[in-house]
Amino acid sequence: MQAPETTDCELTVIGTGMAGMAAALFAANRGLSTVQVGHSGGILFASGLLDLMGVHPVAAQKVWQDPWAAIDALVRDEPHHPYARIKKEDIRAAFDELLGFLNEAGLGYRRNGERNTQVLTSLGTVKPTYAVPETMWTGAQAFANKIPCLLVDFQGMREYSARQMAAIQKERWPALQTLRVVFPDTENVAEVYTGLMAQALESPATRKKLVERVRPHAQGVEAVGLPAIFGLYRTREILADLTNGIGVPVFEIPTLPVSVPGLRLKETFEFKLPAKGIRALRQQQVLEARPSSQGGFRLGIGDKAIEHYLHTRSIILASGRFLGKGLLAERKRIRETIFDLPVSQPVSRSGWHQKSFLDPRGHAFNRAGLEVDHCFRPLDAGGRPAFPALFAAGSILAHQDWVRMKCGSGVAIATAYAAVRACLEQK
Ligand SMILES: Cc1cc2nc3c(=O)[nH]c(=O)nc-3n(C[C@H](O)[C@H](O)[C@H](O)COP(=O)(O)OP(=O)(O)OC[C@H]3O[C@@H](n4cnc5c(N)ncnc54)[C@H](O)[C@@H]3O)c2cc1C
Structure with a gap:
């Protein structure tokens, strides 16, 4: 040996x-x-x-x-x-x-000066944190100003419900609307996973299909929140494409582990x-x-x-x-x-x-x-x-x-x- x-x-x-x-x-x-x-x-x-x-x-x-x-x-x-x-x-x-x-590595973070930022979680609660991924920043601003927002979830996604988040936030943030859609190409799938959806969004064709499903429902809102699935490697590109396609700023909402931001x-x-x-x-x-x-x-x-x-x-x-x-x-x-x-x-x-x-x-x-x-x-x-x-x-x-x-x-x-x-x- x-x-x-x-x-x-x-x-x-x-x-x-x-x-x-x-x-x-x-x-x-x-x-x-x-x-x-x-x-x-x-x-x-x-x-x-x-x-x-x-x-x-x-x-x-x-x-x-x-x-x-x-x-x-x-x-x-x-x-x-x-x-x-x-x-x-x-x-x-x-x-x-x-x-x-x-x-520098392309994983941008934002801070609210010296203060904490309140971030909406997938449980519908709000947590104070210090440094926020740039993909989540619009959501934090939207929460701070309680602007009209559309929260989107996906058929077959477990432990993530836009409707539940909006219900829990009803008093504090009444201007929330919700939408459930089928994530592109998962029509016949019983369960969908954040990691796989993130991978799928690396493809521009999938992004285009997702935009087509969400855009018609985004009239009258100022931002759209989706679970944290904006890819692993082209996150900035995906954020920009979804924002441009849907027509209002989009943001990620942190999900339970194992999470895509993790x-x-x-x-x-x-x-x-x-x-x-x-x-x-x-x-x-x-x-x-x-x-x-x-x-x-x-x-x-x-x-x-x-x-x-x-x-x-x-x-x-x-x-x-x-x-x-x-x-x-x-x-x-x-x-x-x-x-x-x-x-x-x-x-x-x-x-x-x-x-x-x-x-x-x-x-x-x-x-x-x-x-x-x-x-x-x-x-x-x-x-x-x-x-x-x-x-x-x-x-x-x-x-x-x-x-x-x-x-x-x-x-x-x-x-x-x-x-x-x-x-x-x-x-
Ligand atoms: C579910 C969950 C959600 C969280 N959410 C947040 C959040 O929202 N905000 C936040 O700031 N923090 C959050 N954290 C916590 C954050 O990630 C902590 O900073 C972290 O858990 C503590 O990190 P750590 O490196 O000390 O230990 P750990 O993350 O536990 O890492 C320990 C490492 O040591 C290794 N190890 C152990 N024994 C050996 C050995 N014998 N040889 C070699 N390697 C070994 C393990 O494999 C592991 O890699 C979360 C953590 C969890 C678990």
Whole structure:
């Protein structure tokens, strides 16, 4: 049998969710020789919206228009939240750098100055977010001004109903009309999927057919909202064609995962990061991690069994929580899966959840994670950095419930920025 190959690098990023992708980008931009390991998919769950900070305190469900003021309040009330370890100017710089990269790659984002934007979701609710895909921007403006809009859905599309969205918004946004059409060439299909419709819209002929079905119903409205299906690769072209064809601005409404905007993010990062020098081991994972006798770490990497080893000077651990598999809920404790680092968690399983699933305070389980020092180095049981060159970023960090706080991408992007910086300072 061939001896496993060994590679050397300055930094290994473990994870391909938003935190891992952002860390890889920031590392590449700073010239660190970087390997990124992780199964394709982490970023797929992203809705496309990039939240910074929307709700605090979660128990009061107070929604903030100004995410920066929300961060001030949060840091005052919850000094262990990851944002408490990062200066606001660094959070801003992290977003600017990431959005600049996406924009250059053709995935434009818009922001409402320093404020959050309210975006209508496919559930008919409205959520505050910070950076909005340009394909959704017209919808956010339409909601802000409550202009007459037509919401379109498709026969056979599950978990997306224009009629339900309009019904839920009836009081706030009465000028909504709805329309259900058959998506082109799916006349005999029982169920339609966003990914396949997005692929089909890459073809101008399909766009033309869709325009013909919607245009007659768009008289008297000022914008038309469709589920997020405006292609994967020609999104700007599709947006322009539909707008010109239908005769009013069109916009995307975020759908449930796996969403097309999530796929776009995945494709963009996976295509552009290697062009910046990132060596990506996409269908692999870290199966073994040990401090190396030469300093740094020796990682055993493969799909199911170790296929090769990697010597790395430092690591950014962005392996996520339960969904990403960075944390595992065992019978008696929550465990970190790669280094078995101590996890901040309730003393016993009975403390994981409140009695009511819908308790507005959320659950301690969702705040479990790694304790870190000011350099984002995970701590050992004695409260000291577990390893001098191991850093952590993203949802694996303790003391944040990103789903309820609406700070998922913000925590991922900002902590990735801080972890890369700490890693560079140590060089
Ligand atoms: C359903 C859903 C909807 C969301 N909607 C929004 C939204 O509207 N706005 C928003 O801002 N954010 C949203 N997010 C959250 C946002 O994407 C977060 O930033 C994200 O989930 C946290 O990212 P992460 O990179 O820390 O972890 P994850 O996304 O969980 O990624 C962890 C990665 O680590 C990898 N990994 C784990 N173990 C190993 C190993 N041993 N070796 C190699 N790799 C490993 C996994 O494969 C995965 O790629 C949503 C997330 C989900 C799940």
